[in-house]
Amino acid sequence: DLSKISGISVVARNSSFAYKGKAVNAQQVGRELGVRYLLEGSVQRADNRIRISAQLIDAATGNHLWAERYVRQATDLFVVQDEILQRIVTALKVNLTMDEVARVRLKTTDNVAAWNHYLRGQKLFRQSRSAEMQLARVEYGKALILDPDFEAALLGLGWSYLWEDRYGTGFGAPDPGLLDRAAALAGRTMALNDTLAEPYALLGLVYLSKRQHGEAVGYARQAVTAEPSGAEWRMQLASNLSYAGKLEEALAEIGKAMELNPFPTDELLSTAARIYYQAGQYGQAIRIAKGLTERRRKIERSPIWVESHLFLIAAYSATGRLEEARAAAVEYNQRRRMKWPPKPKIYILYFMRFKEQAEIDRLLADLAKAGLPE
16 A cells, blocks of 8 residues: 555565564665665454554664554454554655545455455465466455455456466467456456556556557556556566567666565566566576576475576577577476476467567577477
8 A cells, every 4th residue: 555655665565575484673674675664563363353563663773663553353454454554654754645645545345254255365366276266266256245346356356367368278269258357357446446556457468468569558557657666567567568569668667676676576587587588688687587497496396487497598599508598498398387388489479478570589599599399
């Protein structure tokens, strides 16, 4: 919610996960994340009561600007959330525009049971498997029965249809109605609340999947306008721009996304590797893709991140480092998922949304130099 405010720059939430369960020094965290303030807290639930603690810390000095504890009924969860948000904005002395005043007071739902169904749906969605995706839809549906205007649940359903279009139907002909369903749910959410970034981001990817690059870039821009500190939306805008051939702007946006995400996700690193390869900045592409591959090696039984690994191979080939390219190609064949994705050419033609055929041809040629089969 804070990232919706133009006067506050918020680093991506996954960056804080690196500190979970660790005793850390506020000033050290501030230096490592490049932030001035830290929000720290916890939520505990016992029967129908919740205990929430929250404190705002000045990372430069380690001093507390504000701290509070709440013991409330579970049904008051969203009231407490709004109160914490307002207290932080006041403590930071941020001047809000009228639109931002309305934006930070928005509630996704007042129904705690609907919220719980949504959270269960999100947990299933993140497993990124077809069976779990179907179960996630059931949970989103239960949430919407309890609250038909629950924006997050509507978007969860929309994202699930987009996921199925890209991954759930294999490599045969996708269901042409999936993207239309995703777009309809994004549109319904926007009719309820046109200040959210996420429905614009969803529409951006729907139109990218349809290879309508102008619309894809336009909606991605609107997502960034709605949430300027959203690293994920910056990444998507950079990606859509690069697929549309607007590489100079794509490089600027991926740089901003990396600044907002000091501990970048695998997806962000993979997207950055692709954009740097497209822009002919092969050294940067190799550095980022190689780092991601090394990160994945440390995860037991983890497959490679296919997109970044293909661009690692291609960047090696483009710079004449054919021995390293061939070694990376061997690793691709050994460590990719057993059934998905299949051969590189099929993967690139199916998943990559390049506007220009020349981009695809260049990538396939660089992969072929490394010995990867069609």
